[in-house]
Amino acid sequence: MAIVELKNVVKNYGGRKAQGPNAVDDFNLTTRDGEFVVLVGPSGCGKTTTMRMIAGLEDLSAGSIRIGGRDVSDVAPRDRDIAMVFQSYALYPHMTVFGNMAFALRLKKLPQAEIEKRVREAARMLDIEHLLERKPRALSGGQRQRVALGRAIVRQPQVFLMDEPLSNLDAKLRVETRAQIIKLHRSLGVTTFYVTHDQVEAMTMGQRIVVMLDGNVQQIATPHELYAQPVNTFVAGFIGTPSMNFLPATVGDDARSLQGEGYRFRAGDARAAGLAGKAGATVLVGVRPEHLKWCGSGDAQAANHLAGKVDVVEPLGSTTMVQVDVGGQRITAQLDSAIAVEMGQPIALTCAADVLHLFDAQTGQALGLPAQA
Amino acid sequence: MKTRRTSHVLLSLLAYAVALVMFFPILWMLLTAFKTEQDAFSITPQLAFAPTLESFRTALEQGSGYWHYAFNSLFSAVVSTLAGLLLAVPAAYAMAFYPSRRTDFTLVWMVSTKFIPAVGVLIPIFLVYKNLRLLDNLWGLTALFTAMNLPLLVWMAYSYFKDIPRDIVEASAIDGAATVQTMWRVVLPLALPGLASAGLLALILAWNESFWSLTMTDHKAATLAVYIASFKSAEGLFWAKMSAASVLTVTPIVVLGWFAQRQMVRGLTFGAVK
Structure with a gap:
C-alpha cells in the first residue's frame, strides 16, 4: 500500500530531441493510500503510456x-514493488498456473513453504485452486484472467497496475x-x-477517474463529479450513455x-454566474438524455422547453x-417506456433547470462551475 | 470430380519425378559405394552388380585416417555450433527486445555478409590465418565455421525471439526478474524449439562444409570433406572408394537429421510460442 505521486510527467517518443506532440503531457496526480484510480479515454489518449511509466516499462521524458x-523515476520495474x-x-506459457503465480516469489527467494501458502491462498480467493x-x-479466457490477477496478488505489492484486464472477456464474464x-x-x-477505454467500467470501478485526451488530462474527479460537473464538452460527452446532447443557444x-x-x-x-457578461453571445447548452422529460401540452410555458x-x-x-429533430439538430432523449411515441409525431420535451450544463462555444470549457476544491 | 482426380494423379507423378531427380545422385553414390572399382568405372552404368564391401574396408582401414577426419568434423561442427549459439543468442536477444534505430540495419548487414561468395574473401582470410599460424589448426577452422554460421543463427534466433509476446518479457521484468533471469527462465524455454532447429541447421552446414576445409587445412585439422577429396589423388580417381567415403561422411548427419526432422520442421515453420 502506498501513495503514488506523478509530478509534471511528460512522455515524448521523439527520443532525446523531443519532437512532435507529447504522448503524455504534464500529468499530475497524487493518489490516496489504497485508492482505486481509473485512467480512461479513447485509444491513443496516453492512458496506457502513463501506466507503463508508472510500471517503469517506459522512461519519463520529464x-x-x-x-x-x-522517487522511482529511474528505478527498474523489478525494483518498484508493483x-x-x-x-x-x-502468462508464461511454459509454466503451470502454480509456476506462473510463484515466479515472482521464487525470484525473491522466499522459502518454499511461504510460496506454497501465498499461492494457495490467492488461488482460493480467485477460485482457481x-x-x-x-x-x-x-x-x-476467464480462467487465464484470474491467473493473471492471482499472479499480481501473491506479490503483495505496493501498487497494482491493470491495463484493460477485462477487454478480452465476453460481456457476462466482464461484469x-x-x-x-x-x-x-x-x-x-x-x-x-x-486503464480502460470503457467509461462504464471507469464509472463503476473508480474511486477517482482520470479522463484523458490526446495526452492531456481533461479532468480528475470522482465518478459523481464527472457526471454532474464535467469541465468541458469532451468529458461531458465521454461520460454517460447515451452521450450528452449539445445545443448552441444565444x-x-x-x-x-x-x-x-x-x-x-x-x-x-x-x-447562471457563468453567463455573466455574455449577453448576446452563443454558448453550448448540454443536457443529458436521461434528464429530458416528455412535456404535456400544459407545460408549453415551461422555462426549459424543446419542440x-x-x-x-x-x-x-424499461425506457x-x-x-x-429539434430545429434541424438531432438530440436523444431517454423517456419512460409508458409514454407512447411514434416516428414522425411532434414532441415537446422539458428538463429541470439544475441539470443544464453550459459550455463556451469556442473552447468547450464548462461555464459557471463551482470553484474546484 | 474426374478432372480433379486426374490432376491429383498428375501432380503426384510430377512430385515423384522431382523427388527421384533430387535423390538420384545420392542413390548413385550409395550404389557405387558397393561396387568394385571396375564396375564403378564401367562406361555402361550397371544397375545389376555383385555388391562388395571392399571399398568400405579400404575407406576404414588403418591408414585411411577416417576416424581422425571424423573427429575433426565432429569437433568443428559441434564446437562451432555451440559457440555460434552462445554468441547469437545474446545478440539476437538485444536486437529483439531492446531495438535501437540501427537494429534493422545491423541485421541486414549481418545477413548481407552471406551474399559474398566465400572465395571472395579467401585471400584476406588465408593471409590472416597464415600470419596467426591458424592454418591447418582445428581451433582456427572451428572459429571460421562459427563466423560462417553466426549471421544465420542471429537471424533465426532473432525471429524466434520476435515471436515471443513483448508482454511476457515485460511481465517477467515486473515480476522481479533481471534481464539475464528473464532470458534464462522465460525467453529461452519458449524459444528452445526454434533455437534447437537453428543449432541443427548450423551443425549440418558446418559438418558438410568443404570450401574452407579444403583450403585452410592440410591434414592435421582436416575434416571429412578433405578425406573424401583425398580419393581423387595423383594415383588416380577411385570412384567406388570415394563413394564409400562419402557414404561414411553423410550417414551420421543423415541419421541425426532423420531423428531431428520433426524438431526441424516445427522450428523452421512455426513460431516458438503459438
Missing part, C-alpha cells in the same frame, strides 16, 4: 514518479470479473491504477435565458430511446 515517498495485469494476461497444475493454454476486482481491491486495500439580455431554434432554456442558479419531431424510436424495455 517529471517524476514517487511510490510510497520514494504488480501488473496485462490486457493479454501475459483446481487449476494450479495446468498450463495456461489449457485454460479458458462478473469487474465485481471480483472491486471486491479484491476492497479486501486487499492496495493502491490500484486501472444568451438573452438577462444573462440567464438561452434561446435557439426550437428550444429555450433558463440557466439554473448554480450555473421537435420524433425521428427514431428505440424501445429498450425508450427517442431521437428528436
Whole structure:
C-alpha cells in the first residue's frame, strides 16, 4: 500500500530531441493510500503510456514518479514493488498456473513453504485452486484472467497496475470479473491504477477517474463529479450513455435565458454566474438524455422547453430511446417506456433547470462551475 | 470430380519425378559405394552388380585416417555450433527486445555478409590465418565455421525471439526478474524449439562444409570433406572408394537429421510460442 505521486510527467517518443506532440503531457496526480484510480479515454489518449511509466516499462521524458515517498523515476520495474495485469494476461506459457503465480516469489527467494501458502491462498480467493497444475493454454479466457490477477496478488505489492484486464472477456464474464476486482481491491486495500477505454467500467470501478485526451488530462474527479460537473464538452460527452446532447443557444439580455431554434432554456442558479457578461453571445447548452422529460401540452410555458419531431424510436424495455429533430439538430432523449411515441409525431420535451450544463462555444470549457476544491 | 482426380494423379507423378531427380545422385553414390572399382568405372552404368564391401574396408582401414577426419568434423561442427549459439543468442536477444534505430540495419548487414561468395574473401582470410599460424589448426577452422554460421543463427534466433509476446518479457521484468533471469527462465524455454532447429541447421552446414576445409587445412585439422577429396589423388580417381567415403561422411548427419526432422520442421515453420 502506498501513495503514488506523478509530478509534471511528460512522455515524448521523439527520443532525446523531443519532437512532435507529447504522448503524455504534464500529468499530475497524487493518489490516496489504497485508492482505486481509473485512467480512461479513447485509444491513443496516453492512458496506457502513463501506466507503463508508472510500471517503469517506459522512461519519463520529464517529471517524476514517487511510490510510497520514494522517487522511482529511474528505478527498474523489478525494483518498484508493483504488480501488473496485462490486457493479454501475459502468462508464461511454459509454466503451470502454480509456476506462473510463484515466479515472482521464487525470484525473491522466499522459502518454499511461504510460496506454497501465498499461492494457495490467492488461488482460493480467485477460485482457481483446481487449476494450479495446468498450463495456461489449457485454460479458458476467464480462467487465464484470474491467473493473471492471482499472479499480481501473491506479490503483495505496493501498487497494482491493470491495463484493460477485462477487454478480452465476453460481456457476462466482464461484469462478473469487474465485481471480483472491486471486491479484491476492497479486501486487499492496495493502491490500484486501472486503464480502460470503457467509461462504464471507469464509472463503476473508480474511486477517482482520470479522463484523458490526446495526452492531456481533461479532468480528475470522482465518478459523481464527472457526471454532474464535467469541465468541458469532451468529458461531458465521454461520460454517460447515451452521450450528452449539445445545443448552441444565444444568451438573452438577462444573462440567464438561452434561446435557439426550437428550444429555450433558463440557466439554473448554480450555473447562471457563468453567463455573466455574455449577453448576446452563443454558448453550448448540454443536457443529458436521461434528464429530458416528455412535456404535456400544459407545460408549453415551461422555462426549459424543446419542440421537435420524433425521428427514431428505440424501445429498450424499461425506457425508450427517442431521437428528436429539434430545429434541424438531432438530440436523444431517454423517456419512460409508458409514454407512447411514434416516428414522425411532434414532441415537446422539458428538463429541470439544475441539470443544464453550459459550455463556451469556442473552447468547450464548462461555464459557471463551482470553484474546484 | 474426374478432372480433379486426374490432376491429383498428375501432380503426384510430377512430385515423384522431382523427388527421384533430387535423390538420384545420392542413390548413385550409395550404389557405387558397393561396387568394385571396375564396375564403378564401367562406361555402361550397371544397375545389376555383385555388391562388395571392399571399398568400405579400404575407406576404414588403418591408414585411411577416417576416424581422425571424423573427429575433426565432429569437433568443428559441434564446437562451432555451440559457440555460434552462445554468441547469437545474446545478440539476437538485444536486437529483439531492446531495438535501437540501427537494429534493422545491423541485421541486414549481418545477413548481407552471406551474399559474398566465400572465395571472395579467401585471400584476406588465408593471409590472416597464415600470419596467426591458424592454418591447418582445428581451433582456427572451428572459429571460421562459427563466423560462417553466426549471421544465420542471429537471424533465426532473432525471429524466434520476435515471436515471443513483448508482454511476457515485460511481465517477467515486473515480476522481479533481471534481464539475464528473464532470458534464462522465460525467453529461452519458449524459444528452445526454434533455437534447437537453428543449432541443427548450423551443425549440418558446418559438418558438410568443404570450401574452407579444403583450403585452410592440410591434414592435421582436416575434416571429412578433405578425406573424401583425398580419393581423387595423383594415383588416380577411385570412384567406388570415394563413394564409400562419402557414404561414411553423410550417414551420421543423415541419421541425426532423420531423428531431428520433426524438431526441424516445427522450428523452421512455426513460431516458438503459438
